[in-house]
Amino acid sequence: MKINNRLKTIGDLVPLSSYPLDIGCDHALLSIYLVKEKGLSKAIASDNKSGPLKKAKENVNFYKVSDKVKLIEAEGLDSYTEGIDTITISGMGGLNINKILDDNRKKLKNINTLILSPNNYSIAVKRKLIKLGYYIDDEVLVKEKNIIYQVLVFKKGKKYYSYKKLFLGPVLMTKKDALIKEYYQGLLNTKESLLKTLPKSFKSKIRLTKKEIKYLMLILEELDK
């Protein structure tokens, strides 16, 4: 089936024996990919708007997986169903993801894995998930139409992270490849531009940005070795 690289990357991180719920499914292609190409026996795809779900229904019928992919119209985690152990949320802002999870945190009780790909505020998402009792198990980058997306995998459990680790990514900073280098270089450019525009009175923000620039320069040096 046709699926973009970003969704395929997310799908390939979903445990094969899991019962996943995709919140904000839009077209439902991720859930369809999971049952059709990865052999999962069932999946749930949910969205809070009827327009996307209409398209999802057409796709589910087109790929002949209506017996395996259940579609639910619901707000955030209201689509949680008994037996679900994995949640995916992608293509949304990080603060929206945090709100969806925080508003209904009791429903996370049996969720062992969350695979989240926020469009922004990834540090805020990491902090929220740590507060909710998860640790960062993996961090993967994927480039689609010239944009680098982060895919974060969280598992139940506790770990402590320094700000440096949260900022660089505790798992990402241990990996080495051209895309990671491009990601850190892009972040360095953004932080350097930001530093030039910050008013002198923003003392703590200036201090933090300088620290972040130092972390990025050091890791880029490491990646060059």
Ligand SMILES: C[S@@+](CC[C@H](N)C(=O)[O-])C[C@H]1O[C@@H](n2cnc3c(N)ncnc32)[C@H](O)[C@@H]1O
């Ligand atoms: C940009 S699409 C991303 C679709 C897909 N997850 C992807 O990564 O390609 C975001 C979808 O999330 C849905 N959405 C946004 N907030 C939501 C919420 N609180 N609960 C359920 N669905 C939501 C929107 O209706 C939209 O269909």
